[in-house]
Amino acid sequence: MSEFQAGGAPAGATTLHQRILGDLEARIVSGEWPPGHRIPFEVELTERYRCSRMTVNKALTQLAASGLIERRRKAGSFVARPRSEAAVLAIHSIEAEVGALGLPYRFDLVRRQEQPETAADRLRLRLDDASRVIALTCRHFAGEAPFCLEERLVNVDAVPPAADADFAREPPGAWLTRHIPWTVAEHHIQAVAVRGETAAMLGLDGGTACLVVERRTWRGEQTVTAVRFTYPGDRHQLVARFSPS
Missing domain, CATH: 3.40.1410.10 (Chorismate lyase-like)
Structure with missing residues (x-):
């Protein structure tokens, strides 16, 4: 089973954006991805979810706005360290x-x-x-x-x-x-x-x-x-x- 195939999407989620958001959020909140862990690059996520880069970017932007990840120019996205x-x-x-x-x-x-x-x-x-x-x-x-x-x-x-x-x-x-x-x-x-x-x-x-x-x-x-x-x-x-x- 792929690490992105199991549940983790919030109840009632129907769109691909919500599924991606739920999957990533579940892995961060559960501690599976600890602080400092690099999130897969956008191109990796688009291949795994077979979706547009815009859909992936929207999910990552929402995670960054909620404080769960940090986006670093050229380096990628990382699970945020608690302040x-x-x-x-x-x-x-x-x-x-x-x-x-x-x-x-x-x-x-x-x-x-x-x-x-x-x-x-x-x-x-x-x-x-x-x-x-x-x-x-x-x-x-x-x-x-x-x-x-x-x-x-x-x-x-x-x-x-x-x-x-x-x-x-x-x-x-x-x-x-x-x-x-x-x-x-x-x-x-x-x-x-x-x-x-x-x-x-x-x-x-x-x-x-x-x-x-x-x-x-x-x-x-x-x-x-x-x-x-x-x-x-x-x-x-x-x-x-x-x-x-």
Whole structure:
């Protein structure tokens, strides 16, 4: 039996377009075709279904509009990878984001430096007085793929225990949430074309569009941390939910 001969068409479907749509959708939703799987090319589908290319294109366009597949120029169509979601106004857990995708989570500490703050650190942390700063770089993974890059500054004067914390064993964000309450936070969000070391650590080509979320948190008048998260742009989205005032 051909992989395209069995059921999968929705109940009541009578047109060839609906049959093709139902067959492809069933294989994606069932997991038979996992995220990243290449959909047969249009010419292959026209031969298998003995139909016009316009009919196949219509079905693929509908699957793309529903978010089930991604169409890439010259490369073909692929089963879409699920995007993680983060609430814009929340301090979210990266491990929870990855878990929501049904993928195993891990992280590695790429770099840790403790030093007097630089002019750039002072600007990012909004510091007026001299302070000790820990600079941390971490990579977070969803399965085998890099999920995001974390570049964090911690104000040691605001969080003295951070000087002895083992951030190779516990992600800095999770450690800070457990050890010190914050009272105010702000987010800045922008799209950036990454290059150099950042692109390399995320396994991306130079110039790839990424989503960058920068966050500062305070405890009273004292800045606790400033962090920059860089996400591959096709794997993450931000969500805001609010009510009329």
